[in-house]
Amino acid sequence: SQQGEEDPQALSIQEGENATMNCSYKTSINNLQWYRQNSGRGLVHLILIRSNEREKHSGRLRVTLDTSKKSSSLLITASRAADTASYFCATAWGGNQFYFGTGTSLTVIP
Amino acid sequence: EAGVAQSPRYKIIEKRQSVAFWCNPISGHATLYWYQQILGQGPKLLIQFQNNGVVDDSQLPKDRFSAERLKGVDSTLKIQPAKLEDSAVYLCASSRAATYYNEQFFGPGTRLTVL
Numbered sequence: 001s002q003q004g005e006e007d008p009q010a011l012s013i014q015e016g017e018n019a020t021m022n023c024s025y026k027t028s029i030n031n032l033q034w035y036r037q038n039s040g041r042g043l044v045h046l047i048l049i050r051s052n053e054r055e056k057h058s059g060r061l062r063v064t065l066d067t068s069k070k071s072s073s074l075l076i077t078a079s080r081a082a083d084t085a086s087y088f089c090a091t092a093w094g095g096n097q098f099y100f101g102t103g104t105s106l107t108v109i110p
Numbered sequence: 111e112a113g114v115a116q117s118p119r120y121k122i123i124e125k126r127q128s129v130a131f132w133c134n135p136i137s138g139h140a141t142l143y144w145y146q147q148i149l150g151q152g153p154k155l156l157i158q159f160q161n162n163g164v165v166d167d168s169q170l171p172k173d174r175f176s177a178e179r180l181k182g183v184d185s186t187l188k189i190q191p192a193k194l195e196d197s198a199v200y201l202c203a204s205s206r207a208a209t210y211y212n213e214q215f216f217g218p219g220t221r222l223t224v225l
Contacts, residue, residue, distance in 0.1 A: 033213070043153070043201065043216040088152050097166065098143075100152035 004032075004089045004101030012107040019076040021104040023089030024069075030092045032065060032072050035100075038085035046074075046087075079108045112136065114217035116202050122223045128190040131220045135183070135204030141165070142179055143214060144187050145201040153201055159185065160207075189222075197224045 004025045013019050023032070034046040049056045049065045049072065056063050062075040076083055086103045093099075115134040123129050135142050141160050145153035156175065157167040161182035170177070174193070179185040189196055199219040205212040 042218050043203075045213045045215070048213060090152075098155055098158075100145075100154070103152050 004091055004099065006087070006089060006101045006104040008104060009102070010105045010107075012109065013079055015079060015081055015108055015110050017079055019079050019083070019106055019108070021074050021087055021106070023072045023074070023101055025072075025089075025091050025101075026070065027093060028067070030094075032063075033090045033092070034061075034063060034072075034074050035088045035090060036085045037088065037103075043088075076106075079106075081108050081110045084108045114202055114204055114215055116200075116217035116220055118220055119218065120221050120223075122225065123192055124225050125194055126191040128188065129192055129222065130186050130188045131200050131202075131222075133185045133187070133202030133217060135185070135202070136215055138206070139204035139215070140182075140207050141205045141212070142185050143203040143205075144177055144185070145203065147199045147201055147219070149198070156187070192222075192224045194224050197222060 004023045007022045029051055031048055031050045033048045035043050036046055037043045047056055047058045047061055047063050049063050054065055060077045065072045084107050086105050088103045089101045091099050114136055117132050121129055143158050144156045146156055147153040156170045157177045158165040159179040162179045175189055177187045199221050201219045202217045203214040205214045
């Protein structure tokens with residue numbers, strides 16, 4: 001299966017701390033995307049990184065991609081209570097194949 | 111711009127009954143996706159349309175699930191007959207084009223409970 005696996009499955013941190021979650025996948029990809037899901041706003045796209053890129057930033061988000069290890073990481077700096085959500089990586093490969101991972105549940109404690 | 115609209119938001123049916131979900135994508139978006147998300151799991155792509163043609167339906171259980179996208183805009187997803195394991199949230203998403211580099215915009219989903 002191409003489906004990504006996020007690690008850890010659950011993460012609990014204090015507000016202001018950084019949160020790091022990882023995603024591993026099995027075959028070559030065209031791009032990897034991170035999405036956030038919470039009850040208030042549903043599933044929302046955060047950032048896309050192409051297979052020829054190694055790092056991207058968007059506000060407090062930093063994503064890295066290591067194609068040799070088939071892995072990606074999402075770093076959220078200076079976390080806020082509003083960051084509490086599930087975070088999914090999704091891989092695009094082949095002819096428009098698209099798979100979501102199993103997700104990391106992040107809880108930010110005020 | 112208006113987001114992806116889905117209806118109904120909730121549906122409760124008994125097994126072996128039929129159910130249909132409706133999705134209206136963002137105006138001008140060529141590609142429409144239906145996902146199934148079981149509690150505690152990531153969304154699973156069921157079918158992808160580009161305009162009114164099917165791009166990928168490899169994970170759609172075709173013996174009971176069907177989907178159509180009339181005139182390349184609205185779409186309906188139908189389950190007939192429903193099974194207990196179909197209980198899930200059904201998400202619709204759209205994107206501007208079906209390329210490798212596209213952001214998908216998701217609707218609020220329809221929560222289906224099969225009793």
